Amino acid sequence: MKSVDNLTLADQVLMKFQEDIVRGDVAPGSKISESALATKYGVSRGPLREAISRLESRGLIERAPNVGARVVSLSYQELIELYQIRESLESLACRLAAENMTDEDIKHLKALLHEHKQDQNFKDGTAYYKQQGDLDFHYCIIYGSKNKKLIHLLCEELYHLILMYRHQFSNISKHPQKAFTHHQRIVEAIEERDGELAEILMRRHIQKSRTVVETYFENQNAQES
Amino acid sequence: MKSVDNLTLADQVLMKFQEDIVRGDVAPGSKISESALATKYGVSRGPLREAISRLESRGLIERAPNVGARVVSLSYQELIELYQIRESLESLACRLAAENMTDEDIKHLKALLHEHKQDQNFKDGTAYYKQQGDLDFHYCIIYGSKNKKLIHLLCEELYHLILMYRHQFSNISKHPQKAFTHHQRIVEAIEERDGELAEILMRRHIQKSRTVVETYFENQNAQES
DNA sequence: AATACGTGTTTTGTCGACAAAATAGCGTTT
DNA sequence: AAACGCTATTTTGTCGACAAAACACGTATT
Numbered sequence: 001m002k003s004v005d006n007l008t009l010a011d012q013v014l015m016k017f018q019e020d021i022v023r024g025d026v027a028p029g030s031k032i033s034e035s036a037l038a039t040k041y042g043v044s045r046g047p048l049r050e051a052i053s054r055l056e057s058r059g060l061i062e063r064a065p066n067v068g069a070r071v072v073s074l075s076y077q078e079l080i081e082l083y084q085i086r087e088s089l090e091s092l093a094c095r096l097a098a099e100n101m102t103d104e105d106i107k108h109l110k111a112l113l114h115e116h117k118q119d120q121n122f123k124d125g126t127a128y129y130k131q132q133g134d135l136d137f138h139y140c141i142i143y144g145s146k147n148k149k150l151i152h153l154l155c156e157e158l159y160h161l162i163l164m165y166r167h168q169f170s171n172i173s174k175h176p177q178k179a180f181t182h183h184q185r186i187v188e189a190i191e192e193r194d195g196e197l198a199e200i201l202m203r204r205h206i207q208k209s210r211t212v213v214e215t216y217f218e219n220q221n222a223q224e225s
Numbered sequence: 226m227k228s229v230d231n232l233t234l235a236d237q238v239l240m241k242f243q244e245d246i247v248r249g250d251v252a253p254g255s256k257i258s259e260s261a262l263a264t265k266y267g268v269s270r271g272p273l274r275e276a277i278s279r280l281e282s283r284g285l286i287e288r289a290p291n292v293g294a295r296v297v298s299l300s301y302q303e304l305i306e307l308y309q310i311r312e313s314l315e316s317l318a319c320r321l322a323a324e325n326m327t328d329e330d331i332k333h334l335k336a337l338l339h340e341h342k343q344d345q346n347f348k349d350g351t352a353y354y355k356q357q358g359d360l361d362f363h364y365c366i367i368y369g370s371k372n373k374k375l376i377h378l379l380c381e382e383l384y385h386l387i388l389m390y391r392h393q394f395s396n397i398s399k400h401p402q403k404a405f406t407h408h409q410r411i412v413e414a415i416e417e418r419d420g421e422l423a424e425i426l427m428r429r430h431i432q433k434s435r436t437v438v439e440t441y442f443e444n445q446n447a448q449e450s
Numbered sequence: 451a452a453t454a455c456g457t458g459t460t461t462t463g464t465c466g467a468c469a470a471a472a473t474a475g476c477g478t479t480t
Numbered sequence: 481a482a483a484c485g486c487t488a489t490t491t492t493g494t495c496g497a498c499a500a501a502a503c504a505c506g507t508a509t510t
Contacts, residue, residue, distance in 0.1 A: 006471095008290045008493065034462070044495045046271070049463090050278050057282040057382075059374065065233045066462060066501055081372045088317040092309065147306040149284065153378075157282075231501095233463065259492070269465045274493090291471050291492060453510085460503070466496100473490070480483085 010047035017041070017051055021060050021071055022164045029073035032061065059161050072161075076217050079165060083210040086162065087203055089154055090142065094186065094202035097144035098195035105144050106191055112136055113187055116180060131166070137183055141190075141202070169216060182208070235272035242266070242276055246285050246296055247389045254298035257286070284386050297386075301442050304390060308435040311387065312428055314379055315367065319411065319427035322369035323420035330369050331416055337361055338412055341405060356391070362408055366415075366427070394441060407433070 017037070020026050038048045052069050055061040063069040074082070101109070116133045142154050182205040189198035242262070245251050263273045277294050280286040288294040299307070326334070341358045367379050407430040414423035 006290055010493085011290070033460095035460095045462090046494055046496095050275065053275050053278050054282055057279055059377075065231055065236070068462070068502090078373065081374050084317065084321070084372060085314070085375055085378065088313050089310070092313040096309070147309060148303065149306050150310055152284075153310065153382075157378075157382075235463085258490095260490095270492090271464055271466095293472090293492070451510105453508105455508075456506090458503105458505085460501105462499105462501075464497105464499075466498100467494105468496100469492100469494075471490105471492070473488105475488080476486085478483105478485080480481105 008047070009043050010050040013041045013043055013047055014051040014054055018055060018058075018060065018160060021055070022160055022167060024164070024167050026071055028071050028164075028168065030071050032069040032071065034068075058157050060164065074161070074165060079213060080210065082158070082161060083206065083213065086154075086158060087206045087210070089150065089158070090138065090206055091199045091203035093142045093145040093147070093150055093154065094190070095195040095199035096147055096150070097141045098190045098193055098198040100146040101144040101190060105140075106187075109137075109140050109144070109187055109190070112140060113183055116183070134179065135163075141186070144190075169213075178208070179205070233272070234268050235275040238266045238268055238272055239276040239279055243280060243283075243285065243385060246280070247385055247392060249389070249392050251296055253296050253389075253393065255296050257294040257296065259293075283382050285389065299386070299390060304438060305435065307383070307386060308431065308438065311379075311383060312431045312435070314375065314383070315363065315431055316424045316428035318367045318370040318372070318375055318379065319415070320420040320424035321372055321375070322366045323415045323418055323423040325371040326369040326415060330365075331412075334362075334365050334369070334412055334415070337365060338408055341408070359404065360388075366411070369415075394438075403433070404430070 026032075032052065034045050034048060034052070038045045041048065052061060052063065056063050056069065060072055061069050062072050097105075112133075116137070119133065139155065142151055145151065182201065186198055186201045186205065189201055251257075257277065259270050259273055259277070263270045266273065277286060277288065281288050281294065285297055286294050287297050322330075337358075341362070344358065364380065367376055370376065407426065411423055411426045411430065414426055
């Protein structure tokens with residue numbers, strides 16, 4: 001799917017570094033030394049600066065002129081703001097998907113859902129697969145919208161931030177079966193080409209996961225006090 | 226408002242170059258020569274490449290590895306897609322603005338509106354003021370949402386693209402008085418802290434301007450055939 | 451003892467030069 | 481005449497080095 005090795009060094013560093021940030025290997029809020037990272041990834045400072053520059057515009061890094069860059073560290077408030085945006089954009093994507101997905105696409109989506117059902121029946125513990133499955137589902141719908149700019153916004157600019165936080169907080173939904181039911185209903189709506197309903201269902205689905213984040217933080221605050 | 230001169234060269238070039246693109250001084254689709262631009266703006270290729278890199282992630286420039294960069298040239302379809310996103314995000318911003326604007330903010334917004342009314346009464350011809358006024362209005366509401374990521378997305382990542390096309394097509398609304406009425410009603414809803422209504426009104430307002438774009442393209446196609 | 455100042459060091463920003471890839475132009479071949 | 485391949489030139493990608501700004505630390509002063 002991804003064309004091979006005619007990638008620039010800056011692009012390779014970008015991907016590696018982004019992965020490291022999302023996985024939490026480099027802590028949020030930690031300062032970034034250009035020369036240190038350059039040697040770490042085995043490149044000069046030129047390509048590295050380009051990678052930093054792009055990660056900055058993706059919101060994963062904050063930079064101040066003449067001072068340096070540091071990995072972003074979202075506050076609770078900012079995370080909620082992020083979810084508001086995601087809610088708006090991904091419900092839009094879902095409506096467009098109901099309108100624009102090909103029958104092939106829908107078949108693929110249903111297969112994905114069926115696969116998750118299997119996985120879940122005898123193994124609804126291990127978080128990794130569920131998370132990956134959830135991701136696949138959402139990506140599939142986003143791409144189904146056929147809106148290139150929207151796909152870029154969600155997949156390249158927003159989702160990495162969300163994933164970074166998911167990883168950091170091990171924020172796996174406590175209600176996998178509920179999430180699965182949501183997914184099922186969304187697919188039904190898409191299958192019936194009911195964009196309006198699909199949009200509403202997706203909005204609620206994400207609202208729900210936002211609520212999970214909110215209660216997580218409330219509990220954390222309660223523990224602290 | 227903007228802190229002064231501790232800006233990096235790359236930032237200055239970024240602003241100048243972006244302005245040139247949005248104003249249409251450099252034609253959409255035209256190829257970008259790094260060395261040529263570097264000499265034009267009086268900097269080395271380093272900072273210039275950084276500026277290009279950022280403009281790429283803002284969607285104003287497209288770049289292929291080892292080939293070079295060119296100013297983006299949106300198709301009709303892509304422009305419509307852009308408006309869909311704007312519709313979704315800016316209506317969200319409007320709802321949040323109704324919830325989060327301070328009374329001061331609202332006062333400022335009303336003053337803005339009043340100012341436009343004056344301007345419009347005796348001078349509803351000259352497009353520039355109206356366009357600038359329209360911009361001020363929308364920016365004011367976007368900032369009123371108090372959602373930093375949303376503000377960044379709309380003002381830094383999306384609006385420049387839209388402005389570029391507005392300029393290119395001289396796409397000034399043919400119904401300034403209607404737009405003004407829309408603005409008025411939106412402000413009323415915000416004043417009453419009715420987020421739901423404000424959201425709907427903003428959505429319709431932008432839908433309307435999308436329709437203007439659509440009819441423009443239809444007419445153009447009709448002329449061509 | 452605390453603050454202010456000055457020096458030395460690190461880090462960022464910028465530049466010019468080199469290497470590799472792509473483009474253009476020419477000649478050859480079918 | 482058209483298409484293929486080769487060479488020359490331009491353009492992009494990458495690097496190392498220099499300049500300026502920020503930071504750290506020790507000293508002097510009140």
